Amino acid sequence: MTGGATGDIAEVFAKRRQALLCLARDHGADSVAVFGFGSALGAGSASHGALRFFSGWDGHESLSLLLVTEEGARLIVGSPFMLPLARELGPHLAAEYRPPLAWGKALVARTNGTCVATVGFGELPRQVDSALAADGFTAGPSLDDAAARLRLLKDSAALRRHRDAAALCDLLFGRLGAELARRRPAWEIQLDLETEARRQGADYSRTWLTIAPAADYPRYWPAEARRVPEYGDQVLLGVALTVDGHWGHGIRMGSIGPQKPAHRALAGHVEAMLGAGLAALRPGLPLAGAEAAMEAVLAERVDARDRQNLRRFRNGHGLGFSYEEPLTTAVFRQHFDPGAPPAAASDLALAPGMLFELHPNLFVPDLGGAALGEMVLVTPDGPECLLRHPRACQSWD
Numbered sequence: 001m002t003g004g005a006t007g008d009i010a011e012v013f014a015k016r017r018q019a020l021l022c023l024a025r026d027h028g029a030d031s032v033a034v035f036g037f038g039s040a041l042g043a044g045s046a047s048h049g050a051l052r053f054f055s056g057w058d059g060h061e062s063l064s065l066l067l068v069t070e071e072g073a074r075l076i077v078g079s080p081f082m083l084p085l086a087r088e089l090g091p092h093l094a095a096e097y098r099p100p101l102a103w104g105k106a107l108v109a110r111t112n113g114t115c116v117a118t119v120g121f122g123e124l125p126r127q128v129d130s131a132l133a134a135d136g137f138t139a140g141p142s143l144d145d146a147a148a149r150l151r152l153l154k155d156s157a158a159l160r161r162h163r164d165a166a167a168l169c170d171l172l173f174g175r176l177g178a179e180l181a182r183r184r185p186a187w188e189i190q191l192d193l194e195t196e197a198r199r200q201g202a203d204y205s206r207t208w209l210t211i212a213p214a215a216d217y218p219r220y221w222p223a224e225a226r227r228v229p230e231y232g233d234q235v236l237l238g239v240a241l242t243v244d245g246h247w248g249h250g251i252r253m254g255s256i257g258p259q260k261p262a263h264r265a266l267a268g269h270v271e272a273m274l275g276a277g278l279a280a281l282r283p284g285l286p287l288a289g290a291e292a293a294m295e296a297v298l299a300e301r302v303d304a305r306d307r308q309n310l311r312r313f314r315n316g317h318g319l320g321f322s323y324e325e326p327l328t329t330a331v332f333r334q335h336f337d338p339g340a341p342p343a344a345a346s347d348l349a350l351a352p353g354m355l356f357e358l359h360p361n362l363f364v365p366d367l368g369g370a371a372l373g374e375m376v377l378v379t380p381d382g383p384e385c386l387l388r389h390p391r392a393c394q395s396w397d
Contacts, residue, residue, distance in 0.1 A: 009056065010092035012157050016054050017068045019150055020119070020143070024068075027141040029117035033107060034066040036120050039204050042323065043240065047120035049322030050144075052245040053151055054119075055093060057086065058203070063100050063128070066093075067110060076106060100128045104135025115140040119147045148326035153353030158246060159377070162319070162355060165248025166375050166386035168197050169239045172207070173252045173389040176237055177396045180229050180256065186211045187222035197241050205241040210234070215253075215369035217311060231257045234368050235396070238359075240323060247319045249357045250387045251373030254394030266362060266370035267393050273297045273360035274372050274391075277316065281356065281376055281383040287348040288331040291315055294360050302362075309365060312336065316358040319375065328354065354378040 024032045036051025038059035051057060055066050055075060062079035075093040077086050078100040086095035098106045107116065117140045121129075132139070154162065172193045179189040186209045197205035208218040211227045215234040219225045229235070236253045255263065273294040280289040294315045298307065312335040318328025330344035359373030375386040 009157060012155065013054065013056050013092065016150065017073055020054060020147055021068055021070070023143055023146045024117040027117055027143065027146070028115055029140045030114040031067060031069040031111055032117045032119060032143060033121075034068065034119040035124055036064050036066070037123065038062055038064070039242065039245065042204060042206055045123065046322055046324075046326065047123040049151075049320060049325070050120050050147060052321045056245070057093070058245060063125070065103055067107065069110070074110070076103060100125070101131040103128065104132040104137040107132070107137045108135060117141050117143045119143050144326070151320055151325065152327060153351060154320065154355050154377075155353070158320070161243045161246035162248065162375070163386055164201065165241060165243040165246055166250070168200055168202050168241055168243065169248045169250040169375070170387055170389040171200060172197055172239050173237065173250065176235070176252075177394070180235065180396050183228055185228055186219065186225035190225060193239075201243055202241040203244065207240070208238040210236045210369070214367055216363055216365070217369070218313065229256050234263055236369060236371055238371070238373065245321050247321070247323050249319060249323070249373060249375060250389070251359050251361070251371045252389060252391070252394070253371060254396060256396055258395055259393055260368070263368045263370065264393070266364065266368055269298065269301050269362060270360045270370045270372050271391075272301065273315070274358055274374065277358045277360065278374070278376060278383045278385070281350060281378050283350055283352055283378060283380060285350050287328065287346045287350055288343060289350075290356070290358060291332045291343050294358075298362070311363040311365070312361055315360050316356055319355045319357050328356065350378050352378055352380045
């Protein structure tokens with residue numbers, strides 16, 4: 001939470017926790033412990049999304065534990081410096097500080113030997129996990145998958161924040177041209193864009209910006225983003241940020257000067273892939289259909305031998321309180337990892353309220369790259385793109 005929880009929002013979190021408690025009872029447990037890292041890890045944490053969904057709490061650089069019982073919810077923060085903030089922002093939660101290595105004693109004392117289901121414990125640091133066991137705490141059934149199903153369909157409160165996040169992505173895309181015109185290193189452009197997003201309400205902001213004659217891969221960090229824009233360069237910008245923990249994400253591309261024919265062809269491939277992916281995001285269709293549709297278009301447009309030389313990342317993923325939402329991400333293969341498993345099978349069907357990022361992309365060594373990213377909400381009438389910034393390749397001076 002970037003501000004105190006209003007009564008309406010506090011009620012939303014309370015209803016989510018009550019649903020979680022019902023799941024726990026279905027699995028033979030009396031209470032639930034939800035572990036989460038803070039948002040400082042950005043896309044690198046899965047546990048933070050679950051903790052945020054059920055509490056609204058962000059421990060930033062610290063560890064946190066939420067205990068949900070019939071009597072209510074108790075937030076145990078792992079840093080004493082976070083306790084004042086927890087009490088200020090989360091009056092709907094009873095907050096206390098306990099060092100993570102003492103969490104076991106607190107859990108045993110508060111649950112009186114009853115069965116405690118868990119969420120997010122797969123990310124528990126080994127030292128904390130060992131301390132829990134040493135203090136006599138035994139974790140009950142994992143509710144990770146069951147809890148993830150509660151997050152599949154975004155409610156109206158969540159969608160308002162995701163739309164706010166999409167608007168901030170649009171803002172950064174709109175400011176890119178002026179930043180490029182100042183002819184500064186890419187990492188400085190990123191810094192200014194990310195800072196502007198924070199000023200305008202993002203609680204987390206991360207970009208990648210690839211500026212090169214032949215775009216090769218997403219460049220996130222100053223050590224790999226030192227190039228100063230020059231005439232003839234490709235420009236690809238990816239934005240990932242949060243508003244009250246709700247992710248917004250998008251990718252746009254263009255060039256300094258006219259786009260080269262070879263780059264136009266690459267852009268055509270990803271535009272066609274995106275169109276196919278969007279058409280597959282309709283209620284009742286298979287969850288895995290968007291990935292299959294985009295891969296089919298790629299196979300039609302690029303022969304098998306050339307496809308072997310492509311460098312790509314995922315064609316998409318679920319969005320929510322996690323950058324890569326559980327259940328809706330594994331159906332998109334992580335192509336950037338040659339050893340990654342194939343896209344996961346899923347028995348889920350698309351339904352209104354599901355939110356995705358589709359970002360087909362491809363990079364050809366020594367030739368260039370292309371990527372487009374859209375936030376897509378599944379509605380009763382089909383896909384709705386939440387970004388408003390033009391999708392077409394831009395040409396900057």
